[in-house]
């Protein structure tokens with residue numbers, strides 16, 4: 001259970017208002033759901049535990065602003081669920097905006113959720129999550145040249161503008177966990193504003209390969225893509241040192257390098 005003020009602050013970080021459509025992952029008994037509905041939002045909740053599904057369905061039985069699906073979020077086809085809902089909704093609300101995600105997440109699925117939702121800027125405008133504090137800092141504020149800097153940070157900045165909103169001390173939870181949490185907002189970019197890469201799939205495959213050889217220089221870890229001298233040349237054209245390592249490259253650097261290699 002979470003201190004009810006934090007639920008209010010989660011909803012306020014997402015600027016939830018009358019007429020919004022909100023996806024909530026793991027509503028549990030529905031304390032955050034209640035805040036969202038009271039603010040005038042319509043909520044689709046995905047809950048894995050059948051017992052919780054019964055409890056939350058009963059709690060909001062009279063409301064036409066709530067629907068729960070009993071599914072594992074990581075395995076469910078959220079894009080198709082959302083597209084069919086938004087399509088129907090647009091018929092009755094032609095000006096309706098993109099949906100939002102607000103969730104007090106089970107911490108063990110937070111990375112999967114981020115990877116799944118952030119590329120959906122055509123469906124969601126904002127993803128506001130309560131995460132483990134350490135994970136939140138790693139995802140939002142990793143420093144270049146540290147071991148915290150990983151492919152997921154490139155993914156996050158490719159698809160969104162992340163913001164660490166505030167820390168939630170462990171005393172706000174019952175039972176009290178051993179770690180603090182934090183509220184994080186990912187403002188999703190619309191697909192037309194993604195960095196200009198010729199192939200998103202090839203771009204992320206290059207990023208992942210680069211980090212696979214964590215301590216290796218890119219001229220070695222990318223050898224399966226091009227010969228070492230060609231990678232060195234591409235790094236030079238992209239304005240990067242021939243000895244570059246993955247943790248030294250920003251999103252922009254990776255975009256430039258990918259586009260030089262793709263042109264060759």
Ligand SMILES: C[S@@+](CC[C@H](N)C(=O)[O-])C[C@H]1O[C@@H](n2cnc3c(N)ncnc32)[C@H](O)[C@@H]1O
Pocket residue numbers: 001002025026027028029030031032046047048049052071072073074103104105106107109
């Ligand atoms: C941290 S609790 C959040 C409860 C509620 N949001 C609250 O504020 O009190 C996590 C909830 O997520 C559900 N859950 C865990 N893994 C899930 C998954 N993979 N897909 C959907 N729901 C999940 C759990 O059953 C639980 O109800």
